[in-house]
Amino acid sequence: MTAATALHLADTRDAAGLGTFLTRLLRYDKAAAVRLRTADEALAVFARLPLGESGPLVIRTALLARTEPPPEPLDRTVSAGQLLDAIEPEDAGAELRLPPPITGPAWAGLLPPRTSWEHVADLPTGPLSAAVQAAVTEFRRESEDPDALAEAIWSRQVHPSGLTLRALHAAHLVGLLQQADTVALHRHPAWLRLTAPRGYVIIRRAPAIGAGLGLTPTR
Numbered sequence: 001m002t003a004a005t006a007l008h009l010a011d012t013r014d015a016a017g018l019g020t021f022l023t024r025l026l027r028y029d030k031a032a033a034v035r036l037r038t039a040d041e042a043l044a045v046f047a048r049l050p051l052g053e054s055g056p057l058v059i060r061t062a063l064l065a066r067t068e069p070p071p072e073p074l075d076r077t078v079s080a081g082q083l084l085d086a087i088e089p090e091d092a093g094a095e096l097r098l099p100p101p102i103t104g105p106a107w108a109g110l111l112p113p114r115t116s117w118e119h120v121a122d123l124p125t126g127p128l129s130a131a132v133q134a135a136v137t138e139f140r141r142e143s144e145d146p147d148a149l150a151e152a153i154w155s156r157q158v159h160p161s162g163l164t165l166r167a168l169h170a171a172h173l174v175g176l177l178q179q180a181d182t183v184a185l186h187r188h189p190a191w192l193r194l195t196a197p198r199g200y201v202i203i204r205r206a207p208a209i210g211a212g213l214g215l216t217p218t219r
Contacts, residue, residue, distance in 0.1 A: 007043060007064060007074070007096045014062035015087055015096065017175075017198055018045065021060040022084040024174050025049070032080040035108045036098070038073055041066060047080065048107045049170045051154065056170035057112065059200040077104030112202050117186040117193060120161050125177045131158060132172045135165050161187055162205050167194060171201045 009015050025032050025047050035046040045060045064071075082099035135153050142149055154166040163185060171177050176196040184195040187205065194201040 005098055007038070007071070007098065008067060009043070009096055010041075010063040010065040014198070018060055018062055018096075019084060019087045021045065021047075021058075021174050021199070022080050022087075025058070025080055026084065028173070030081070033077055033102060033104050033108065034080045034083060035075070035077045035104060035111070036083075037075050038064065038071070041070075043074075045083075046108065046111060048105070049173060051166055051170060052151070054204060056167050057107070057200075057202040058170055058174045058176075059202070060174070061198050061200075074098075076101045077108050078102060112191045112193070113188060117188050120185040120187050121159070122182045122184050123159070123194075124182050125180065128158075128168050128183070129172060129177050131165065132168050132177075135169070159185065161185060161192060163192055163194075164203065167192065167201050167203045170203075171196070174199065174201075176201060 009018075022034070022045075025034075029050050032047060037044045037046070041064045043062045043064055045062075047058050047060075049055045049058055076098065078099040079102055083096075086097040086099060135156075139146070139149060139153055154164065154169055156165050157163065158165055158168065168177070171183070171194055176183065176194065176199045179196040179198055186193045186195060190205055192203050192205055
């Protein structure tokens with residue numbers, strides 16, 4: 001099969017991780033779309049978590065198997081649910097069948113840049129996870145006006161760079177905080193990025209006015 005219809009992943013663990021990522025995404029948006037891009041023998045799966053009007057972008061990466069000739073670069077937006085269905089648990093490392101392309105949401109056409117990021121710090125994931133759990137507990141304890149409370153909680157900054165609890169919440173929801181003992185924080189003039197071994201969370205440095213969470217946080 002050609003790159004237009006399938007991708008070959010190098011590691012079954014990447015297939016399993018991608019399946020977990022999509023499953024968690026679909027818990028929050030059953031009609032989610034993802035943008036797939038390949039470059040330098042790697043696949044990047046871009047998604048947006050609905051954590052407010054300007055929800056964080058989350059990216060899951062996977063290594064591609066080396067083939068001859070190398071596949072053509074891929075850039076396609078597809079249904080997250082159909083992509084999850086294409087992951088075969090018993091043969092996950094051999095082939096990932098690609099769903100047909102769909103018309104993507106607006107965010108899929110405005111991805112952050114790949115270059116010119118500045119490293120800010122390496123942050124231990126233990127305290128970050130603890131901060132998310134404390135915020136979830138606070139949210140559940142206070143039930144009045146949940147949308148306003150959610151915005152007040154998740155917009156809190158946890159680092160002088162402007163990193164917010166909303167970004168940490170997104171990283172927690174898709175499992176990025178469980179990948180390593182630290183995550184790297186990078187900044188760009190318009191963006192902030194948390195980098196884990198197999199994924200990223202990216203937010204705009206200037207949050208949109210009036211963004212609200214509108215979700216009950218869960219573990």
